[in-house]
Amino acid sequence: xxxxxxxxxxxGGGGWLTRELIESEIVARFGNGPxxxxxxxxxxxxPRGQLVFTTxxxxxxxLEFPGGNIGHLAVHGTVNDIAVCGGVPLWLxxxxxxxxxxxxxxxxxxxxxxxxxxxxxxxTVATGDTKVVARGQGDGLYVNTAGIGQALPEFALSRERIxxxxxxxxxxxxxxxxxxxxxxxxxxxxxxxxxxDTAPIHRLVLSVRDLGASVRFMRDPTRGGAAAVLNExxxxxxxxxxxxxxxxxxxxxxxxxxxxxxIDPLHVASEGRVILICAAGAAPEIxxxxxxxxxxxxxxxxxxxxxxxxxxxxxxxxxxxxxLVDVPRGELLPRIC
Amino acid sequence: xxxIDGFRNPEAAAQFVRxxxxxxxxxxxxxxxxxxxxxxxxxxxxxxxxxIRSLLxxxxxxxxxxxxxxxxxxxxxxxxxxxxxxxxxxxxxxxDMVRVPGSDSDLTACRSQGGDVRVCYSPGAxxxxxxxxxxxxxxxxxxxxxxxxxxxxxxVEEAQRxxxxxxxxxxxxxxxxxxxxxxxxxxxxxxxxxxxxAHVSAIIxxxxxxxxxxxxxxxxxxxxxxPLDILYGVHGILAQVLNRQAKVExxxxxxxxxxxNPKAQAMIARFLEPVDAxxxxxxxxxxxxxxxxxxxxxxxxxxxxxxxxxxxxQQAGCRCGEVxxxxxxxxxxxxxxxxxxxxxxxxxxxxSAEGTCAAYFKYGLPDKTQGEKK
Numbered sequence: 001x002x003x004x005x006x007x008x009x010x011x012g013g014g015g016w017l018t019r020e021l022i023e024s025e026i027v028a029r030f031g032n033g034p035x036x037x038x039x040x041x042x043x044x045x046x047p048r049g050q051l052v053f054t055t056x057x058x059x060x061x062x063l064e065f066p067g068g069n070i071g072h073l074a075v076h077g078t079v080n081d082i083a084v085c086g087g088v089p090l091w092l093x094x095x096x097x098x099x100x101x102x103x104x105x106x107x108x109x110x111x112x113x114x115x116x117x118x119x120x121x122x123x124t125v126a127t128g129d130t131k132v133v134a135r136g137q138g139d140g141l142y143v144n145t146a147g148i149g150q151a152l153p154e155f156a157l158s159r160e161r162i163x164x165x166x167x168x169x170x171x172x173x174x175x176x177x178x179x180x181x182x183x184x185x186x187x188x189x190x191x192x193x194x195x196x197d198t199a200p201i202h203r204l205v206l207s208v209r210d211l212g213a214s215v216r217f218m219r220d221p222t223r224g225g226a227a228a229v230l231n232e233x234x235x236x237x238x239x240x241x242x243x244x245x246x247x248x249x250x251x252x253x254x255x256x257x258x259x260x261x262x263i264d265p266l267h268v269a270s271e272g273r274v275i276l277i278c279a280a281g282a283a284p285e286i287x288x289x290x291x292x293x294x295x296x297x298x299x300x301x302x303x304x305x306x307x308x309x310x311x312x313x314x315x316x317x318x319x320x321x322x323x324l325v326d327v328p329r330g331e332l333l334p335r336i337c
Numbered sequence: 338x339x340x341i342d343g344f345r346n347p348e349a350a351a352q353f354v355r356x357x358x359x360x361x362x363x364x365x366x367x368x369x370x371x372x373x374x375x376x377x378x379x380x381x382x383x384x385x386x387x388x389i390r391s392l393l394x395x396x397x398x399x400x401x402x403x404x405x406x407x408x409x410x411x412x413x414x415x416x417x418x419x420x421x422x423x424x425x426x427x428x429x430x431x432x433d434m435v436r437v438p439g440s441d442s443d444l445t446a447c448r449s450q451g452g453d454v455r456v457c458y459s460p461g462a463x464x465x466x467x468x469x470x471x472x473x474x475x476x477x478x479x480x481x482x483x484x485x486x487x488x489x490x491x492x493v494e495e496a497q498r499x500x501x502x503x504x505x506x507x508x509x510x511x512x513x514x515x516x517x518x519x520x521x522x523x524x525x526x527x528x529x530x531x532x533x534x535a536h537v538s539a540i541i542x543x544x545x546x547x548x549x550x551x552x553x554x555x556x557x558x559x560x561x562x563x564p565l566d567i568l569y570g571v572h573g574i575l576a577q578v579l580n581r582q583a584k585v586e587x588x589x590x591x592x593x594x595x596x597x598n599p600k601a602q603a604m605i606a607r608f609l610e611p612v613d614a615x616x617x618x619x620x621x622x623x624x625x626x627x628x629x630x631x632x633x634x635x636x637x638x639x640x641x642x643x644x645x646x647x648x649x650x651q652q653a654g655c656r657c658g659e660v661x662x663x664x665x666x667x668x669x670x671x672x673x674x675x676x677x678x679x680x681x682x683x684x685x686x687x688x689s690a691e692g693t694c695a696a697y698f699k700y701g702l703p704d705k706t707q708g709e710k711k
Binding site: 246252255256259309312314315316317318319320321322323324326329 | 387
């Protein structure tokens, strides 16, 4: 498509232009699987055992940011939600709400990213929907994906299984996505600024399936960052979590930007990270396996589960003091994913 | 970041803490407790963020003082801002102020009822707003200590140079030294030493504290905002207390000079003059504020619109005034963390990012030295 061609309202009208849009943008990329012939719904083989089913909507601004775009996010977000539930992602639905005036070139780049991300994750876009809204009634592009995965029987993930002494692991540096989007949105113009970490984490989960009995709980630290996830885990529980500030994995650019803007990186979203709580004995083996994989090269132990400070997340600071890690309050970073 | 990391070095911090613990033991052997007031809101937040209180000996207490400009602003000031919005002016302000309660309402409620309240990230943005909307009056809520006051004086100069006639300031500027004197003369509060502000001191200089240290017989130690700066400051204070000294010591010499910043002082003196000022909690302190000189009255919103700024009424049950004075910890207030939270702040100390209650809520752990939460 030419660079300056724009989406028109009629592209959503159900007529010839709609057909052209679907043929050129959707069928060209996704038309070889269950979408072939554009049926109203996908007919899929039924896997054995239990299913994991999830959905997520993506409203990030700007649509393209350092390290990725809304298309990557839409695949990785849903794939990762399935993975942290202990599932292998299989199928995705893809629903687009496009604002009149969106350049076809942007849409093409986003859909190319959806395709390449889905291929890399081994998932198939099985069904979808496209709507166009009038100028001013959207914000370029909103994307919704739903996903179906097969639950791995090795995992029995539950907050109730967490015990004192368990380790809290993460597969890499925190907060890169949120600060990359923020920096792009505010046109802060950093040189060598933060890059989004948007990436799938399902292979990391697969790599530890034989240790499933030692894995207590998994969650991806998206909105609200690690602080929100960890507080959710300790909330109302009979244990606390202690982290050490000097052990927190942070990329230099992200740390510099969070320092400059006065934002606690523990409050900022990642899109390619999994927080995994496991029995202490299994932690070295999990870290060893993750370190051998590109998406786990920066894996680290974030903290430990403690008997004291029940219901609280506590940070041992660089100064050696201890303080509470609270959940983020207010609208710290709206529309980050 | 390498530069900052030097001031966050864990090994150096541990060394300071060992020395501070030894100082605390020596004081304890003499049966002495030390109450150190950290005056500045940024110190309060840094102390919380690095868990400094949890590192200090039991007989050394850090008390948070009146160093948050939003917190010390009296409710009547918000009432005046609401009145200006009611008359159709655009009220431009830093974000924290929109949720600070006045006597009966706040600027958030005013905005939802149609008042034109705009949040600006710099005072310059407010002047720009006035230039773009020459048919509207734009009033900037000009609060702050010496650090903020100098740039606001520059703003008035700029407005005058550009001939922007629809721009004015509702001033509630505060000076730190008179507040320290008022605190020392209050029989209800015990202060053995001041950990003096970092950036305010960069403007006013160390000499400004000489009379306070001498008359009040309290050590005045200036320290930066990084964890090692603060530990170094506490160490310096305890050394003086042990030696029964009371002098001004500058432990932030990489930024603060004895004479301060003469250029900033000259700008302040050119545009502003000392006036009595009302502080939440502390009441009216003589010559503790700064207002625009009469030759710049056209930029003074109170004079321009004939608005009187009264003291106003604080919310029932709110003990921010006592928190600001260091008389009570936030946890002693019945509303703290129950009725009064960052989502639903009752008093300004919970609203402001530098407020004492906000710092205790955000970072406080429930032990003997921290604010009890829930």
